[in-house]
Amino acid sequence: MTASAWGGRHVHDPTVVRDEDGAYWMFSTDARSDGPVRAGVQVRTSRDLVSWTFHGWALDGVPGPAAEWSGAEGLWAPDVVRVDRPGAAEWQMYYSASTFGSRRSAIGLAAAPHPAGPWTDRGIVIASDHVDGPAGLGHPNAIDANLVTAAGGRQWLVYGSFFGGVHALPVDPATGFVVDAPAPGALRRSPGKLLARRSRLADGAVEGAFVLPRPDGGWALLVSYDSLARTYHLRAAVGDDVGGPFRDRAGRLMTDGAPGTRDAASGVDPWQVGVPVLASHRLAGGPGLLAPGHASVLTEPGRQLVVHHVRDADAPTEHRVQVRRLVWTHDGWPLVSPQPWAGPARENDAAAAWPVDARVLGGTWEVLDVGAAPAKVADGEAGALGEVLDGALVGVGAARPVGAGRFTWERAAGQETARAWTAVVFPAWDAVRDRATLCLAAMGDAGRVVTGTKVGDE
Incomplete structure (x- = not known):
């Protein structure tokens, strides 16, 4: 060639x-x-x-x-x-x-x-x-x-x-x-x-x-x-x-x-x-x-x-x-989309497209546990956010918006509340299904990162 x-x-x-x-x-x-x-x-x-x-x-x-x-x-x-x-x-x-x-x-x-x-x-x-x-x-x-x-x-x-x-x-x-x-x-x-x-x-x-x-x-x-x-x-x-x-x-x-x-x-x-x-x-x-x-x-x-x-x-x-x-x-940490960039004709950069309602986190997501085993090619796992990865992310009802496309989840820690996860949810193009969707990139307090592609509303 x-x-x-x-x-x-x-x-x-x-x-x-x-x-x-x-x-x-x-x-x-x-x-x-x-x-x-x-x-x-x-x-x-x-x-x-x-x-x-x-x-x-x-x-x-x-x-x-x-x-x-x-x-x-x-x-x-x-x-x-x-x-x-x-x-x-x-x-x-x-x-x-x-x-x-x-x-x-x-x-x-x-x-x-x-x-x-x-x-x-x-x-x-x-x-x-x-x-x-x-x-x-x-x-x-x-x-x-x-x-x-x-x-x-x-x-x-x-x-x-x-x-x-x-x-x-x-x-x-x-x-x-x-x-x-x-x-x-x-x-x-x-x-x-x-x-x-x-x-x-x-x-x-x-x-x-x-x-x-x-x-x-x-x-x-x-x-x-x-x-x-x-x-x-x-x-x-x-x-x-x-x-x-x-x-x-x-x-x-x-x-x-x-x-x-x-x-x-x-x-x-x-x-x-x-x-x-x-x-x-x-x-x-x-x-x-x-x-x-x-x-x-x-x-x-x-x-x-x-x-x-x-x-x-x-x-x-x-x-x-x-x-x-x-x-x-x-809080200023860089994360990376699970989907490749599809070009300006398909991607949506409009600020209004970044969600502020936690209900968008419902439905079915295909999630990757980033870096859990770098020696392997990780497979995506589909399910509700509260179900995949052994409950890595708790249910939608616990999510709190902290700005356009930004959410946090908190977990009980004795009598106190400690922030467990911070996430970014943004518009994206699903390269496998060839359609517009939402993607998620989330980080836990210890530095664990999961990313997700929304694949269904139910």
């Missing part, structure tokens, strides 16, 4: 931006499952975030400095952002150059006047090598960049994967390079602020970080855990600052359990830290979706969308892009 026929196939580690004319541009890793890699960052376009047209490659191979340092034959995990310069806008792309399992890596920077290009390489932003690093996990691997802009125009480069974990370094907004960058080819002694790290018990498996602002202040961190081809899944945490610390719903630090951290000897299970928000699953009548992850977030007026790759459970080498709605609980 020629590249012009790929559509959304062969997409890995995607990021999406929108140009001034309303066209979407997707950039992704140089990867394919049925042939040799062509290096330079894959580029696709779309008008609806559903159908994608292959545009080509952003760069003509791996830029010289990055290739010389890393030995990479392709580029990984591009992060593309618009930067407003005096007189004109500029688009910046941070790309990663490495080889699988290696710490001799580099993050480079390219720039263009438009997402279509032409893209010009500006050199290496940060490099890493096979050297000892903090806490016995090695020097942070210089891949998986995410540029974050905070209040007042302050910028951070969030980066890292496995080995030393995920870190953040300050960036000079005037140049796009990290502050106090060493000479080309030299290693930076300080990796920056530590955001997330896992122990060797989990192979240090955390990568693909994306940091975004919470609706009422503070920041959310999305990261991917575990095996890229089998148990990959997406987790979330929140913090007050881009530089962390980030904690999960139970208050655990995203660095808990790693050597050198305060909880290294506390027995923290490295598979329990972080809130699972998207994992392998199969809805009744639909395809099995394996190892979703390495997400970015596209923010537009009236909606936010998670863009990620996923594999076919029946053909695990096949990978493609998916887009899903990202929603926020009333």
